[in-house]
Amino acid sequence: MLRQAQNTVETKDALAFKASVIDHGDIASPNGSIHPRDKRPVGNRLAFLALEHVYNLEGVAGSGGPGVVSGKVGEDVNSVELTFDDFDGSGLLLRTDDDGELRQKCVVGQQDGINAPPFPIPLSQCGPVPTGFEVTSLISDVGEWKQFQTIELLPDENGKLNVIKLGLGEKWHLGNGLLVVRYLYADWGVPTIYSAKSFEEIVDSGDGQLPVAPFEITINGNL
Numbered sequence: 001m002l003r004q005a006q007n008t009v010e011t012k013d014a015l016a017f018k019a020s021v022i023d024h025g026d027i028a029s030p031n032g033s034i035h036p037r038d039k040r041p042v043g044n045r046l047a048f049l050a051l052e053h054v055y056n057l058e059g060v061a062g063s064g065g066p067g068v069v070s071g072k073v074g075e076d077v078n079s080v081e082l083t084f085d086d087f088d089g090s091g092l093l094l095r096t097d098d099d100g101e102l103r104q105k106c107v108v109g110q111q112d113g114i115n116a117p118p119f120p121i122p123l124s125q126c127g128p129v130p131t132g133f134e135v136t137s138l139i140s141d142v143g144e145w146k147q148f149q150t151i152e153l154l155p156d157e158n159g160k161l162n163v164i165k166l167g168l169g170e171k172w173h174l175g176n177g178l179l180v181v182r183y184l185y186a187d188w189g190v191p192t193i194y195s196a197k198s199f200e201e202i203v204d205s206g207d208g209q210l211p212v213a214p215f216e217i218t219i220n221g222n223l
Contacts, residue, residue, distance in 0.1 A: 003185075003213075003214045004216065006018055007213075007215060007216075017049045017053055017063075017064055018064060018213065019042070019045035019046050019048070019049050019063075019064065020045070020064070020065055020210070020211055020212075020213035020214075021036065021041055021042055021045060022184060022189065022191055022211055022213060022214060023191045023211045024036050024038070024041045024042070026038070045063070045210070048060070048063040048199065049063045049064060051063065061087050061088040062086055062087035062088040062090075062195055062197065062210065063210075064087075064210075064213075065194075065195055065210035065211055065212055065213060066084045066085065066086045066087070066092055066162075066193070066194075066195050066210070066212050067084060067085055067087075067212070067213075067215075068082050068083070068084050068183075068212075068215055068217050069083055069084060069085050070082070070083045070219075071083070071181060071217050071219035072219060072220075073174045073179070073219070073221050074165065074174075077174050078167065078168050078174060079165055079166060079167045079168065079174070080135060080148070080165070080166045080174060080179070080181055080219070081154070081163055081164070081165050081166075082163065082164045082166070082181065082217070083156060083162060083163050084162045084163070084164065084193075084212070085162070086160070086162055086195055086196070086197070088195070088197055089160060090160075090195060090196040090197035091160045091161035091162055091196045092153060092161050092162055092164070092193055092194070092195065092196055092212075093193070093194045093195065093196040093209055094151065094153050094192060094193060094194075095191065095192055095193070095194055095209075130149075130190070130192070131147075131148045131149065131150070131151040131166065131192060132183050132184045132186075132189050132190060132191070132192050132193075133147075133148040133151070133166050133181060133182070133183050134146065134147050134148065134181070134182055134185065135148065135166075135168075135174070135179055135180065135181045135182075136179070136180050137174075137177060137178070137179055137180075137221070138177060138178040138179065138180060138218070139177030139178060145182075146168055147168075148166040148167060148168060148169075149167060149168060149169030150166065150167035150169060151164060151165070151166055151167075151192065152164070152165040152166075152167075153165075161196065164193065166181075174221050177220075177221055178218055178219070178220060178221060179218070179219050179220075179221040180216060180217070180218050180219075181216070181217050181219060182214075182215070182216040182217075183212065183214055183215050183216075184213075184214035185214060185216075189214065191211040191212065193211070193212040194209035194210060194211050194212065195209050195210045196209065197209070
């Protein structure tokens, strides 16, 4: 509910901006898990927002990270394609591990400024599926969330890698009425999508890429 409220305010207020630190949770913090003791990433990302939107610094764009702008059901009716705006023309990045596989374990928390957990986090708190995406129908099966099992990065109409294709991995006809797709609706969801552009001098996270913040989008499933 808190994340939904934050997204709503940012959407309705042209002077409100949000910095996501979804990749910097601190499960061991005595002040509560959503209050990381390392405040540098928080300060850096808020300052980045100010540089773009308050001081209008030339060459600074995409300070809030990529945002979803539209969605549609794939032609196979068992997939969904979401289009994002990266705000700087660099496209998106799928975060993978050293073997090239999509990360499937919690990586929240900090250790020496690196996006690595101080200790293992219970799998039950990491979100229900490695992709981080789920879908439900507003016409039938209301409240039954199906988990997208596959994720693929595709080019948009301008050739930029700004489209995410999500596959269910099972037969469930998506082309029927309104659908709700949500991302990282979990206590410790694992971010899988980042900006491709690195802001290493400003963003204290991995190689400097900004994560896509948790969101929910309603799309028309009728083909």
